[in-house]
Amino acid sequence: MNNRQITANPLAQYWVTLMLLLAISGCSSSASVKINTTFPQVLAEPKPINVAILFNDSFSAYQARPTKNTHLDIGTAQVQLFKNAFKGLFSEIEFVATADSIGEQTSLVITPSVREVQISTPSDNYLNIFEVWIKYNLEIKTADGETLTNWFMPVYGKTPDSFMASKSAAIEHATITAIRDAGAKLILDFYRIPAVYDWVSKQRLKEDLG
Numbered sequence: 001m002n003n004r005q006i007t008a009n010p011l012a013q014y015w016v017t018l019m020l021l022l023a024i025s026g027c028s029s030s031a032s033v034k035i036n037t038t039f040p041q042v043l044a045e046p047k048p049i050n051v052a053i054l055f056n057d058s059f060s061a062y063q064a065r066p067t068k069n070t071h072l073d074i075g076t077a078q079v080q081l082f083k084n085a086f087k088g089l090f091s092e093i094e095f096v097a098t099a100d101s102i103g104e105q106t107s108l109v110i111t112p113s114v115r116e117v118q119i120s121t122p123s124d125n126y127l128n129i130f131e132v133w134i135k136y137n138l139e140i141k142t143a144d145g146e147t148l149t150n151w152f153m154p155v156y157g158k159t160p161d162s163f164m165a166s167k168s169a170a171i172e173h174a175t176i177t178a179i180r181d182a183g184a185k186l187i188l189d190f191y192r193i194p195a196v197y198d199w200v201s202k203q204r205l206k207e208d209l210g
Contacts, residue, residue, distance in 0.1 A: 044088030
């Protein structure tokens with residue numbers, strides 16, 4: 001074997017080692033992230049349905065600890081995002097904190113919740129990115145308490161490059177992207193949910209028969 005092949009590029013080997021050490025130290029450090037981002041209003045044509053959205057305390061003040069070194073406060077941000085998305089879906093909407101506050105004219109009651117939050121760091125995925133998964137559930141009921149469905153909605157976000165920022169900033173970026181993904185899925189997929197589609201169709205039929 002040529003000795004030059006063994007000793008070639010010592011500077012390159014140094015930088016590779018340095019980057020690996022930075023990745024390990026960055027991923028092992030603690031990160032406490034509070035998402036305060038504001039999200040723009042959704043441009044959509046809402047349907048004439050009277051809906052109550054129940055944001056209970058566990059959702060509006062949700063804080064996740066996906067790893068022992070990572071703390072995520074996403075409650076305020078996700079409430080704001082969901083409000084914007086739901087306003088693009090329904091023409092008559094009220095946001096309540098308890099079931100007792102729901103108005104008499106309500107046709108549907110939707111209660112969002114977070115099932116799980118997961119993160120992946122460069123030391124986990126062997127990539128130069130941070131990733132965040134949030135698993136949402138939407139409990140959708142009629143005004144008389146009949147459960148139409150529990151819709152599982154996983155969302156995903158990632159950073160373009162983990163070495164462009166600190167661990168906290170990288171996780172914040174990935175989390176914001178994941179929450180935005182939730183808004184997009186709500187707007188695009190809500191009326192495609194089979195149980196919701198059937199219910200809306202029946203409501204239209206009742207109105208036509210009227």
